[in-house]
Amino acid sequence: MNDSHLRNALLLAQSAIKLTNPNPRVGCYIEDASGRVLGQGHTQKAGGPHAEVMALRDAAEKGNSVEGATAYVTLEPCSHHGRTGPCCDALIQAGIKKVVATNLDPNPLVAGNGFARLRAAGVEVEVLAPDHPLAVQSRELNIGFFSRMIRKTPWVRMKVAASLDGTTALDNGASQWITGPDARADGHAWRARSCAILTGIGTVLADRPRLDVRLVDTPRQPHLVVVDSTLETPPDAPFFIAGRAVFIYTNGQNASKRAALEQVGATIVDMPERNPQGELTGKVDLAAMMRDLGRREINELHVEAGFKLNGSLVRAGLVDEFVVYLAPKLLGQGAGMFHIGPLTELSQGVQLEFKSTEMVGPDLRVVARVQGR
Numbered sequence: 417m418n419d420s421h422l423r424n425a426l427l428l429a430q431s432a433i434k435l436t437n438p439n440p441r442v443g444c445y446i447e448d449a450s451g452r453v454l455g456q457g458h459t460q461k462a463g464g465p466h467a468e469v470m471a472l473r474d475a476a477e478k479g480n481s482v483e484g485a486t487a488y489v490t491l492e493p494c495s496h497h498g499r500t501g502p503c504c505d506a507l508i509q510a511g512i513k514k515v516v517a518t519n520l521d522p523n524p525l526v527a528g529n530g531f532a533r534l535r536a537a538g539v540e541v542e543v544l545a546p547d548h549p550l551a552v553q554s555r556e557l558n559i560g561f562f563s564r565m566i567r568k569t570p571w572v573r574m575k576v577a578a579s580l581d582g583t584t585a586l587d588n589g590a591s592q593w594i595t596g597p598d599a600r601a602d603g604h605a606w607r608a609r610s611c612a613i614l615t616g617i618g619t620v621l622a623d624r625p626r627l628d629v630r631l632v633d634t635p636r637q638p639h640l641v642v643v644d645s646t647l648e649t650p651p652d653a654p655f656f657i658a659g660r661a662v663f664i665y666t667n668g669q670n671a672s673k674r675a676a677l678e679q680v681g682a683t684i685v686d687m688p689e690r691n692p693q694g695e696l697t698g699k700v701d702l703a704a705m706m707r708d709l710g711r712r713e714i715n716e717l718h719v720e721a722g723f724k725l726n727g728s729l730v731r732a733g734l735v736d737e738f739v740v741y742l743a744p745k746l747l748g749q750g751a752g753m754f755h756i757g758p759l760t761e762l763s764q765g766v767q768l769e770f771k772s773t774e775m776v777g778p779d780l781r782v783v784a785r786v787q788g789r
């Protein structure tokens with residue numbers, strides 16, 4: 417098998433990174449035996465056609481028959497009726513003879529049924545080994561979708577910007593623009609690929625942030641999630657924008673403040689935390705919140721919060737990955753990135769693995785992943 421067809425399909429999938437949520441980003445190439453491209457496509461926005469249907473349509477529009485052709489796809493063609501019909505049936509009906517896929521679809525509604533259905537109809541199926549570089553890259557591209565399907569919770573990515581000595585804000589609260597414009601735009605690109613952005617009420621009140629995507633082009637805005645135990649979110653907060661869902665997680669004890677927020681479109685979710693004795697702590701149960709966000713089809717959750725909520729999420733083991741921008745300056749005393757200490761043993765630290773380091777303008781971007789994720 418020639419990898420270049422699948423690599424092209426993966427490039428198509430990557431081009432849809434900001435578009436398809438909560439659907440996975442999938443690419444499809446249809447080629448004849450001589451390697452001529454007959455049609456190509458990628459997943460459209462949720463509710464829209466999948467990659468295979470787009471590629472079949474593209475071939476039809478170009479007047480190309482796909483009878484006897486091979487389809488290269490970056491996920492198992494679906495076998496279920498979701499918001500759209502099954503792709504395997506569309507491929508079979510069009511006369512596709514062979515399907516080459518990078519990965520099984522972890523969606524329990526599909527999970528091998530797509531391949532089985534194709535084989536039963538006489539279509540030859542080839543699937544890469546799970547450790548093939550293109551299989552790994554396809555899963556990385558859809559890391560949130562795989563997380564939601566397998567773990568039932570989102571892939572949680574925490575973004576922080578700090579000075580080289582780890583300070584995110586001065587003691588007087590000054591915190592804006594520690595990193596430069598390139599790093600800020602890069603941060604927006606990470607926002608744009610997420611299903612939702614999460615922050616805390618402290619940040620909402622202190623910074624009045626919009627937490628939307630402005631510095632890069634995007635076909636959609638991520639939803640917003642606020643951890644707000646006592647429901648202090650102002651109904652005129654700038655993040656209430658058209659077409660975006662806002663979920664506010666509370667401790668369930670402030671019923672009187674709900675109406676004004678619901679009126680501006682917020683969904684209030686009661687998620688009270690209890691201690692091991694079963695008593696209410698007054699806080700939000702963050703682990704239960706992640707399961708709830710999984711049920712709400714959040715694949716990648718992008719966290720931009722202060723050191724307290726950041727620390728609580730890290731301590732609870734709920735963060736999978738960190739995107740840290742370091743500015744080439746020292747700011748000394750001030751707020752740190754995550755409040756997780758104090759520890760007494762080095763072994764109690766959170767063990768990470770560096771995935772990449774890159775200069776972004778004058779700043780440094782470090783991507784680190786929690787070991788074992």
Ligand code: AOF
Nearest residue numbers: 442459466467493494498499500503523
């Ligand atoms: C494919 N090709 O391009 C994608 C697939 O609600 P629906 O009908 O859009 O189905 C969503 C599910 O389809 C999604 O959870 C995943 O299992 C699969 N995504 N499948 O054959 C595609 N994006």
Ligand code: ZN
Nearest residue numbers: 466493494503
């Ligand atoms: Zn499909």
